[in-house]
Amino acid sequence: MDPVTRKDTWISQSRKNRIAKWGLRVASFLVFLAVWQWYGAKPEMFAVAPPSQVFPAFYEAMLSGELPKAAAGTLYTMAVGYLLAVVVGIVVGFGIAVSVWARNTIEPIVNAAYSAPMALLIPILGVYIGLEFQGRLFLVMVWAVFVIIVNTAAGVRETPPSLMEMAQSFGLNPWSIYRKVIFPSALPYILVGLRLGAGRALRGAVTAEILMSTTNLGKFLIDAGSTFNMPKLLAGIMLVILLGLVIIQGAEYLEQRILSWRRV
Amino acid sequence: MSGFKTAQQRGVTRLEKDSQIIQGEKLRLRDQKWFQRLLVWGLLVAVWEILGVILGPFFLPRISQVFLSMFAAFTNGDLTTLASSLRQMFLGFGLAAVVGIPIGLIMGRSRWAEYVLGIYVNALFVTSLEALLPFIIILVGTDFYFRVVVVFLFAIFYIIINTAAGVRAIDPNLFETAAAFCTPRLKLFIKIILPAALPYVIAGLRLGLGHAVKGMVIAELWVVVDTGRRLVDLGFARKLPEYFALALWIVLFGALANQILLSFQKRLTPWGSEIAGFTGSRKK
Amino acid sequence: MSYVEVRNISKVFQTQQENLPALENISFTMEQHGFYCLIGHSGCGKSTLLRIIDGLTEPTTGEVLISAKVTNRPGFDRGMVFQHFNLLPWRAVLGNVEFGLENRRMSKRERRERAMHYIHMVGLDGFEHYYPSQLSGGMQQRVGLARALAIEPEILLMDEPFGSLDAQTRETMQTELMRIWSIEKRTVLFVTHDIEEAIFLSDRVIVMGQRPGRIVDIIDVDFPRPRDENLRNLAGFTEMRGRVWKTLKCAASEAKASAAKR
Numbered sequence: 001m002d003p004v005t006r007k008d009t010w011i012s013q014s015r016k017n018r019i020a021k022w023g024l025r026v027a028s029f030l031v032f033l034a035v036w037q038w039y040g041a042k043p044e045m046f047a048v049a050p051p052s053q054v055f056p057a058f059y060e061a062m063l064s065g066e067l068p069k070a071a072a073g074t075l076y077t078m079a080v081g082y083l084l085a086v087v088v089g090i091v092v093g094f095g096i097a098v099s100v101w102a103r104n105t106i107e108p109i110v111n112a113a114y115s116a117p118m119a120l121l122i123p124i125l126g127v128y129i130g131l132e133f134q135g136r137l138f139l140v141m142v143w144a145v146f147v148i149i150v151n152t153a154a155g156v157r158e159t160p161p162s163l164m165e166m167a168q169s170f171g172l173n174p175w176s177i178y179r180k181v182i183f184p185s186a187l188p189y190i191l192v193g194l195r196l197g198a199g200r201a202l203r204g205a206v207t208a209e210i211l212m213s214t215t216n217l218g219k220f221l222i223d224a225g226s227t228f229n230m231p232k233l234l235a236g237i238m239l240v241i242l243l244g245l246v247i248i249q250g251a252e253y254l255e256q257r258i259l260s261w262r263r264v
Numbered sequence: 265m266s267g268f269k270t271a272q273q274r275g276v277t278r279l280e281k282d283s284q285i286i287q288g289e290k291l292r293l294r295d296q297k298w299f300q301r302l303l304v305w306g307l308l309v310a311v312w313e314i315l316g317v318i319l320g321p322f323f324l325p326r327i328s329q330v331f332l333s334m335f336a337a338f339t340n341g342d343l344t345t346l347a348s349s350l351r352q353m354f355l356g357f358g359l360a361a362v363v364g365i366p367i368g369l370i371m372g373r374s375r376w377a378e379y380v381l382g383i384y385v386n387a388l389f390v391t392s393l394e395a396l397l398p399f400i401i402i403l404v405g406t407d408f409y410f411r412v413v414v415v416f417l418f419a420i421f422y423i424i425i426n427t428a429a430g431v432r433a434i435d436p437n438l439f440e441t442a443a444a445f446c447t448p449r450l451k452l453f454i455k456i457i458l459p460a461a462l463p464y465v466i467a468g469l470r471l472g473l474g475h476a477v478k479g480m481v482i483a484e485l486w487v488v489v490d491t492g493r494r495l496v497d498l499g500f501a502r503k504l505p506e507y508f509a510l511a512l513w514i515v516l517f518g519a520l521a522n523q524i525l526l527s528f529q530k531r532l533t534p535w536g537s538e539i540a541g542f543t544g545s546r547k548k
Numbered sequence: 549m550s551y552v553e554v555r556n557i558s559k560v561f562q563t564q565q566e567n568l569p570a571l572e573n574i575s576f577t578m579e580q581h582g583f584y585c586l587i588g589h590s591g592c593g594k595s596t597l598l599r600i601i602d603g604l605t606e607p608t609t610g611e612v613l614i615s616a617k618v619t620n621r622p623g624f625d626r627g628m629v630f631q632h633f634n635l636l637p638w639r640a641v642l643g644n645v646e647f648g649l650e651n652r653r654m655s656k657r658e659r660r661e662r663a664m665h666y667i668h669m670v671g672l673d674g675f676e677h678y679y680p681s682q683l684s685g686g687m688q689q690r691v692g693l694a695r696a697l698a699i700e701p702e703i704l705l706m707d708e709p710f711g712s713l714d715a716q717t718r719e720t721m722q723t724e725l726m727r728i729w730s731i732e733k734r735t736v737l738f739v740t741h742d743i744e745e746a747i748f749l750s751d752r753v754i755v756m757g758q759r760p761g762r763i764v765d766i767i768d769v770d771f772p773r774p775r776d777e778n779l780r781n782l783a784g785f786t787e788m789r790g791r792v793w794k795t796l797k798c799a800a801s802e803a804k805a806s807a808a809k810r
Contacts, residue, residue, distance in 0.1 A: 025380075027380075104300045115522065123499030123507070127499075160634075163634055168604055170627075170699065171623060176651055180647070199390050207392070222398055241387060261637060261639075
């Protein structure tokens, strides 16, 4: 077989795979919808509304502005808290990686906090910060900040010493070494932290609105649930899932764009 | 260059290729880990204690009070309550392991399974599961099952994704070797796939366990039962020493369970290094 | 007065258990525009010595003089080429070559022109916008060489630059280096553990023994330049190779004997 035809078959092979992959995914999703419809439409099922009711409810809530308004409030809380977490996370992450003192003393605390259930703060947050916007902001921040710290620190630490030695050899001052070697080298890790942090920030915002102060999307969900308006409840959940997917996919897309040198 | 001797910088100047032997230099006292910890942590504790005295127990309990309350938790029923919460947590977590590991193994081994199941696993992995609480409560009620389901959902996706990643990470040469020795399918699973993926499986279990505890806390806070009820009551009554004590116990139990799994992994898979696990960073 | 003078350099590494002498009393000189090779077994401290001359590592005792001035930190008069290239993976070829120029006072255009000049010199025209991961090992080291040349150093320090290349690429690169060196006369200190490479390239081979690293022999290589592949077949070449090999072997067995005594 000469190289050209081999290449051709290889391409068609991968295309066949792609078709199979997406075909199966779509088919699986259609089957899921069908089962959901069949299951939800059974007259004795009242907890699960079928898609034929959920989608119109979703459409209606979107059109009436109720759902977009709720989502906007949630996203606003999330965005502000997330920005705080990004600033704090990157600064602390760098600090931990660079200073031996901080690594020995602060890092164990960060690691403990990273794995501890932050929801434990909820019942006493009112004592310190209040349950309204500031409290929710704080919750979003603590939800997101530790994953950013941990990844930033790991990235900075993973900078190959040989590259720093090279930079020293070419006469770079410490500030330039940070800017031109350590930061770009740590960037892939930092971006992973930022992406995971974004997902967590959304979780934090939703959690705060459900468990702490009932507003925005949390209120939408709780209201729908307490009135047993199942189509509306599932429509709200659908939006939360969609938001999560969009945020993660968007972050992944940005990551690929920024790190385009890795793709080649 | 003075004043800028960071860890890396020292690493640079120390990085002499011709002498890999120089691992640990002689450390001065202030470079010793235990000394730094003693100093900084001691300082933190002292500051907390002093702040506690100034602000009063209604705002910040003294750390000594918190420790006393942690002992008191043995007798005032808090730990009994926590134990019953943890029992349910472990039930949900156990179910997640029993269901999640096989799904993960299959998803890692078969591309078709990955195509069919992958979208749901990944979508729910990134979803705010907290949003499902109002739905789950209607589905299964507020009792026993509610917490089990929440813990199950919080834990299972970490287990699936890590198990699948572990299977995918198996060196293809192993399969080739197995094929060369005509290993039958079942034996392949037991003798190659399971042990090779085990470090990842346990990493997934550890992550899953951490999230199971988080799920437990959130579920109980929401329906206000057991430990969650106690936390809400204590917070409402501003009995902060008892509150901090109970919260610390929860964190400690989570850390303890994690350590147990870790030592399990070290015993079961002495050949493998510690694996941090897949928390969502994209593998290449 | 020689151009470069390495005077009584010693280096001791401290570990928790003991003091490890890595270099002992190293002295030699280099004339301007000469090509010098440091050869020795791995672990003899030749890379450490190179780093001391570049100013990346401080010697325990002794000093390095360049044009009669004591030098103890990296400077633009020295350019280093590394064994593992040490290119920045997020920068394309052009960016990597410009790297060393960025903290010098020069306009952007000047910098670009200079970089392009040296990219051309190492034969990488057309690859300016390729990332290191898209290049072969030999090409990556050409970038490393261009980067070092671009700062137009007086002294080129090369740390086993072809050590991680395959044999064939290595020979091509040696010939290339000879060609470039004949255009761009620099003082070169080239670290290697390959005897043929050392003899083929240099005017003088400095042979190092190990544990602790010390100079055991200095051999002048006076084959006429320009040299080509045929040199390797000359009787004189083979003879010199034998001499270096014997010296290295003696030094190694001495080190072993002294280690056994301890």
